[in-house]
Amino acid sequence: xxxxxxxxxxxxxxxxxxxxxxxxxxxxxxxxxxxxxxxxxxxxxxxxxxxxxxxxxxxxxxxxxxxxxxxxxxxxxxxxxxxxxxxxxxxxxxxxxxxxxxxxxxxxxxxxxxxxxxxxxxxxxxxxxxxxxxxxxxxxxxxxxxxxxxxxxxxxxxxxxxxxxxxxxxxxxxxxxxxxxxxxxxxxxxxxxxxxxxxxxxxxxxxxxxxxxxxxxxxxxxxxxxxxxxxxxxxxxxxxxxxxxxxxxxxxxxxxxxxxxxxxxxxxxxxxxxxxxxxxxxxxxxxxxxxxxxxxxxxxxxxxxxxxxxxxxxxxxxxxxxxxxxxxxxxxxxxxxxxxxxxxxxxxxxxxxxxxxxxxxxxxxxxxxxxxxxxxxxxxxxxxxxxxxxxxxxxxxxxxxxxxxxxxxxxxxxxxxxxxxxxxxxxxxxxxxxxxxxxxxxxxxxxxxxxxxxxxxxxxxxxxxxxxxxxxxxxxxxxxxxxx
Numbered sequence: 469x470x471x472x473x474x475x476x477x478x479x480x481x482x483x484x485x486x487x488x489x490x491x492x493x494x495x496x497x498x499x500x501x502x503x504x505x506x507x508x509x510x511x512x513x514x515x516x517x518x519x520x521x522x523x524x525x526x527x528x529x530x531x532x533x534x535x536x537x538x539x540x541x542x543x544x545x546x547x548x549x550x551x552x553x554x555x556x557x558x559x560x561x562x563x564x565x566x567x568x569x570x571x572x573x574x575x576x577x578x579x580x581x582x583x584x585x586x587x588x589x590x591x592x593x594x595x596x597x598x599x600x601x602x603x604x605x606x607x608x609x610x611x612x613x614x615x616x617x618x619x620x621x622x623x624x625x626x627x628x629x630x631x632x633x634x635x636x637x638x639x640x641x642x643x644x645x646x647x648x649x650x651x652x653x654x655x656x657x658x659x660x661x662x663x664x665x666x667x668x669x670x671x672x673x674x675x676x677x678x679x680x681x682x683x684x685x686x687x688x689x690x691x692x693x694x695x696x697x698x699x700x701x702x703x704x705x706x707x708x709x710x711x712x713x714x715x716x717x718x719x720x721x722x723x724x725x726x727x728x729x730x731x732x733x734x735x736x737x738x739x740x741x742x743x744x745x746x747x748x749x750x751x752x753x754x755x756x757x758x759x760x761x762x763x764x765x766x767x768x769x770x771x772x773x774x775x776x777x778x779x780x781x782x783x784x785x786x787x788x789x790x791x792x793x794x795x796x797x798x799x800x801x802x803x804x805x806x807x808x809x810x811x812x813x814x815x816x817x818x819x820x821x822x823x824x825x826x827x828x829x830x831x832x833x834x835x836x837x838x839x840x841x842x843x844x845x846x847x848x849x850x851x852x853x854x855x856x857x858x859x860x861x862x863x864x865x866x867x868x869x870x871x872x873x874x875x876x877x878x879x880x881x882x883x884x885x886x887x888x889x890x891x892x893x894x895x896x897x898x899x900x901x902x903x904x905x906x907x908x909x910x911x912x913x914x915x916x917x918x919x920x921x922x923x924x925x926x927x928x929x930x931x932x933x934x935x936x937x938x939x940x941x942x943x944x945x946x947x948x949x950x951x952x
Contacts (some may be wrong), residue, residue, distance in 0.1 A: 470505035477597040478509045481565065484595070485516065485544055487920055492537065492561035493545045496579050497568050500549045502526055504514060506567065507547055521542035522746070523551045528745075531761040534558070538759060548582075550575065558582055560758045562590040566913050569596065569607045571637070573625035587757040594618045601644035602734070605652045610636060618753055631662060665787030678700040695753075704767060705751045711775055717742070726750040726762060729771075741774040780944075790851035791947045793844075798952030800833040801842065806881040808888050813935040816928060821896040822936050827884050831873045833865075837880060856948060877943075885941035898949045900929040 472478055485493060485780045497503060500522040505517050519542070536542040544808045550570065555744070570576055585591050596603035596618070611617040615628070635655060642648035703723065712719045715735050720728040730746035731739050749771070750756050756764030759763040765772060779785070792801075810818050830839040840913050859865055891927055904925045911917040 470501050472505050472509035473512055475509065476736040477567070477599070478506075478513060480597055482513045482829075483515075488563060489544070490540070492558075493563045493565060494544055494558050494561050494582060495547045495565040497547070497549065498550050499568075499572070502567065503547045503549050509605060510545075516545070517543045519546040521546055521547075521556070521835065522549040526897045530556070531748075535759065535761050537561075539662065550579075554578070556582060556760055557585045558590040559585040562596065565595045566594065566596045569604060571607075571629075571633075573611075573617060573622050573628050576611065577622050577625060585757075587754070592834035603640040603643045606640050606648070608809065609652055610656055610659065614656040615663060623670060627666065628659075628663070630878075632659060636778075637714055673932055698766070699753050699817045703763065704753070704772065708765070708772070708775065711779070715739070718746075722748065725752045728757065734789070738778055738952060739775065741770045741772075747771075776860045785936050786945045787947075788945075789854065790847070790950075792847065792851055792868055792949055792951045794951050796948075796951075800865070800869065801838070801949040802831050802870075802877065802883070803842070803947040803949060804829045804846070804877045804943060806877075806885070806941050808939055808941050810935050813932065816932055816935070821899075821910070821932065822889065822892040822939060825888050827881050827941070828886070829877050829880060829884075831877050833869050833873065835872045835876045837876070842949075851949070854950065856950070859948065859950060881943075884929040885939070889936055889939050893933055896932055896936065897929065898930070900925065904923065904929065 481495075488823055495506070497506065503520050503522045507520050510518055517536075519537045522528060525533070533543070533546065534556065537546040537558065539669060540774055542896055546561075548556075561583060564580065566576075570579070579594065580594065591786060596608050596612075598608050612619075615622055632655065635651075639648050639651040639655060642884070643652070668818075701858060709719065712729070715738060716731045716732060717735060718728075718732070720730070722728055726749070727743050728748050731742050731744075736742075736744065747763055748761055749765045750759070751765055753764060756762050763769070763771075769772075803942060804827075806829065808822070808823055808825040808827065812818075826845060827838065830842045832838050904922065907917060907925060911922060
């Protein structure tokens with residue numbers, strides 16, 4: 469049974485926590501047994517909020533401990549095992565204690581990666597306590613002096629293990645014998661040379677032309693601005709609030725823009741993307757980046773897309789009625805929402821050029837198009853509920869008026885859809901044609917661009933044109949309106 473109560477590294481750790489107060493510290497070691505022994509040893513020395521994170525904890529327990537570690541008045545230190553911390557990020561902290569060191573460089577990179585993530589605002593402080601003249605001292609020297617692994621990102625860990633793994637292990641087994649210390653010093657020099665050659669080889673393997681053209685600052689900034697606008701837009705949040713209230717999905721407030729969602733027995737099938745046990749979600753991107761227990765809801769999230777698909781396929785709201793008060797001549801209107809959509813083409817991302825496109829149309833009882841006279845904003849503000857039976861039970865409306873209005877609407881929608889499709893095809897051919905022309909020019913100067921790439925790009929443009937030209941238009945929703 470492990471016992472660290474007399475280990476001088478515990479005193480060092482307690483002193484470190486006092487000096488860094490109130491900053492958070494992440495400690496990683498190899499096994500669950502070490503995690504529990506360290507927790508016990510710290511408890512004997514000082515009263516402190518200590519969190520643990522290991523593979524024997526349930527997913528819910530890990531989420532709770534991670535959230536507790538992030539809270540300002542939560543755990544000061546989180547002690548993680550190697551396996552237990554896999555896939556978890558704690559970029560809100562920037563002090564990392566490696567209580568032991570892994571034998572494989574890739575595992576060291578993974579440990580540092582727990583903090584070195586998007587959202588990290590500080591330089592990561594890596595602290596490696598070891599006992600003098602212990603094998604850990606030799607391993608720490610090899611990582612630090614041979615690989616500079618604590619100062620810069622380490623690449624090609626597998627190759628390093630293949631080259632030096634056996635020699636390193638055998639040398640550490642004899643540490644701290646003088647011969648072993650000399651062996652580590654020699655190994656460090658060989659590692660430095662090998663690493664330098666490896667870095668140069670990897671550098672030569674990079675496609676400089678690709679690197680030069682892979683980042684376009686102006687385009688990137690435009691995309692970032694669009695993302696920022698989306699992040700501040702609360703329309704998605706308001707939409708989901710209304711939907712969940714209507715379908716009786718529990719939406720418990722946690723903190724600003726963060727909620728806990730849970731379905732009930734009667735609606736669990738409608739919202740299958742919400743787990744049975746519920747899920748914590750947020751509409752705040754920054755909060756989601758720093759909180760592993762919060763799922764970020766965007767328009768692309770399965771919960772959102774699933775909810776929209778459920779509403780669209782259910783038929784709810786597809787046909788409705790409203791009355792519009794007016795002192796002018798009475799009229800009967802049909803407001804249509806047609807949709808132009810492609811069949812297939814998802815693998816080609818056809819939505820880049822022809823997403824599902826709405827066509828709004830208003831037809832009066834004489835068959836005239838009066839869309840401009842009744843803008844959607846005006847209708848939404850002024851329509852009231854009313855009794856539609858009088859209109860629907862009128863034989864003249866059913867047998868003459870309604871068929872004529874539908875026919876006129878379909879004729880115009882088809883004409884408009886052809887224009888939408890034609891314009892989209894032109895844009896697609898202009899953009900992809902330019903890319904094909906650019907690839908063709910580059911292929912004459914760069915051997916890395918293969919003929920197959922040109923053929924694939926040409927085939928893609930041809931396939932997209934066919935799919936887009938075969939797009940269909942359908943009635944998505946319809947509203948009967950009585951004016952007068």
